[in-house]
Amino acid sequence: LVSKKWKVEDTVIDLGDGIQLGTGHFGIMAGPCSIESEEQIEKTITHLQQEGVRIMRGGVYKPRSSPYSFRGLGIDGLKMWYKRTREAGIKIITEVMMVEQIEAMADYVDVFQVGARNSQNFNLLDALGEVDKPVLLKRGISGTIDELLQAAEYIFSNGNERVMLCERGIRSYETAYRNTMDVNAIAMLKEKTHLPVIADPSHGIGLRRYVDKIALASIMAGADGVIMEVHEQPEKAFSDGQQTLSFPEAARLYRRMRQAYELR
Numbered sequence: 001l002v003s004k005k006w007k008v009e010d011t012v013i014d015l016g017d018g019i020q021l022g023t024g025h026f027g028i029m030a031g032p033c034s035i036e037s038e039e040q041i042e043k044t045i046t047h048l049q050q051e052g053v054r055i056m057r058g059g060v061y062k063p064r065s066s067p068y069s070f071r072g073l074g075i076d077g078l079k080m081w082y083k084r085t086r087e088a089g090i091k092i093i094t095e096v097m098m099v100e101q102i103e104a105m106a107d108y109v110d111v112f113q114v115g116a117r118n119s120q121n122f123n124l125l126d127a128l129g130e131v132d133k134p135v136l137l138k139r140g141i142s143g144t145i146d147e148l149l150q151a152a153e154y155i156f157s158n159g160n161e162r163v164m165l166c167e168r169g170i171r172s173y174e175t176a177y178r179n180t181m182d183v184n185a186i187a188m189l190k191e192k193t194h195l196p197v198i199a200d201p202s203h204g205i206g207l208r209r210y211v212d213k214i215a216l217a218s219i220m221a222g223a224d225g226v227i228m229e230v231h232e233q234p235e236k237a238f239s240d241g242q243q244t245l246s247f248p249e250a251a252r253l254y255r256r257m258r259q260a261y262e263l264r
């Protein structure tokens with residue numbers, strides 16, 4: 001069902017308030033790795049408003065490699081975040097880790113994110129197929145392109161056709177950077193599926209100083225949007241600071257990405 005053989009016309013996802021994602025509608029989602037505090041939310045919103053970015057990312061449930069790392073503010077953090085973004089006219093994308101979280105989160109979320117570690121959590125995918133919210137599905141850390149498409153098929157076939165795919169880098173033998181951004185996959189996915197394809201250059205390389213280059217390369221490969229980590233003080237971020245851009249760095253990249261998309 002997610003194949004272009006089944007549906008020729010590309011899927012464009014409408015988030016309301018004039019925000020669309022998909023072919024012809026480039027979108028930027030930016031925000032911290034983790035939602036940390038009310039102050040951080042306000043500073044980020046001000047930055048996004050200044051730059052015309054209308055979707056804010058952030059985790060309130062964090063799948064951390066170590067259980068001793070910061071694991072997120074949970075549902076109370078989400079409610080606080082929601083209150084602020086509603087006033088500002090900004091949409092929320094955030095990760096859901098378990099089926100049990102969906103119901104409580106649904107009222108406060110504009111896009112559910114499925115993380116790389118849950119990319120083949122088929123119970124979660126089935127459950128998100130019954131939800132009336134768009135889903136951004138990340139590729140598994142060692143997932144193939146075909147496995148990503150099959151995972152999307154779970155959500156789609158269960159009734160939710162508002163699915164976006166996200167290339168966020170895969171595990172390779174290379175240790176010089178965190179993940180290997182598979183730009184090849186972006187080009188191929190755009191050919192194989194009618195679903196929007198989003199690039200995550202932050203996790204894709206994992207090192208701040210290359211995020212701009214990888215983001216631009218992803219757009220040239222065909223990405224319909226970019227999700228990226230930004231923070232007022234990246235070095236103080238509770239998680240993923242090493243791959244997070246400061247507001248001025250991010251602002252410069254938004255402009256370059258929009259130009260690149262126009263030129264494509």
Ligand code: PEP
Binds near residue numbers: 063116117168203
């Ligand atoms: C994130 O977006 O912060 C995240 C945890 O991403 P991933 O699932 O791709 O590791």
Ligand code: MN
Binds near residue numbers: 033034203229239240
């Ligand atoms: Mn992160």
